[in-house]
Amino acid sequence: MEDKTQGHQPKNIVESTKSWARQAWAHLESVRQASPLIQCITNFVSMDLVANVLLSAGASPAMISCVEEKKHTQGADSTHESTDAVAAAKSLAQTSGSIVAVSGAVDIVTDGQRVVGAQNGVAMLQKITATGCSVTALIAAFVAIDPSRPFEATATALSVFGLAGEIGMSKANGPASLRANLIDALHGLDRTTVLQHANVSNI
Numbered sequence: 001m002e003d004k005t006q007g008h009q010p011k012n013i014v015e016s017t018k019s020w021a022r023q024a025w026a027h028l029e030s031v032r033q034a035s036p037l038i039q040c041i042t043n044f045v046s047m048d049l050v051a052n053v054l055l056s057a058g059a060s061p062a063m064i065s066c067v068e069e070k071k072h073t074q075g076a077d078s079t080h081e082s083t084d085a086v087a088a089a090k091s092l093a094q095t096s097g098s099i100v101a102v103s104g105a106v107d108i109v110t111d112g113q114r115v116v117g118a119q120n121g122v123a124m125l126q127k128i129t130a131t132g133c134s135v136t137a138l139i140a141a142f143v144a145i146d147p148s149r150p151f152e153a154t155a156t157a158l159s160v161f162g163l164a165g166e167i168g169m170s171k172a173n174g175p176a177s178l179r180a181n182l183i184d185a186l187h188g189l190d191r192t193t194v195l196q197h198a199n200v201s202n203i
């Protein structure tokens, strides 16, 4: 894990990253205090990890399986970097009036004007099924406790999830142990670690 309080970045960038880290901790604390109910329409592959990620972050999962999904399945893993998608993500955010997030080595978040990157995470997260579904549910939990600021909540959720992945990876031997250690790390994340290592910055 990189320590963002160190290094040789310009002062305004360091301050911005610190501010994002403070928001990340505030959001995680609020989720733990309020334990928002997150209703998830999902499938049997992703149900278990999604529910456990929500629980370990302090939220309350309610799972419903989606029997209709087999008619509509379209998901595909991309070979592109998520940063390649910035223009398309901004355009989609503008036309839909939504926050758009693109996961990858750097998670891109945009409201159509602002664009930030959540740099946390490890590549091994791709080797565990449903990490994308799980971080999406975590985003819902973060938005639930800060509904007037969905852009900020989305970026901090992605950062917190990625940071838990980094901590989990430091104790893991491969995907299976990363899965367990990711859940443990989310459960155990403390203020000092989030303030030092949450890494969101402007793109």
Ligand SMILES: Nc1ncnc2c1ncn2[C@@H]1O[C@H](COP(=O)(O)OP(=O)(O)OP(=O)(O)O)[C@@H](O)[C@H]1O
Binding pocket: 077, 103, 104, 105, 106, 107, 120, 121, 122, 123, 124, 125, 126, 128, 129, 130, 131, 132, 133, 134, 135, 158, 161, 162
């Ligand atoms: N190369 C990488 N480096 C760091 N973190 C990564 C990398 N690839 C993915 N991640 C992280 O893994 C998580 C899941 O992202 P990913 O793009 O793999 O989702 P997905 O393909 O939709 O997952 P799934 O379909 O299994 O639910 C995100 O938090 C993302 O930041």
Ligand SMILES: Cc1ncsc1CCO
Binding pocket: 043, 045, 046, 075, 129, 130, 131, 132, 133
């Ligand atoms: C592998 C798989 N199939 C349907 S959902 C899922 C989890 C990753 O999205």
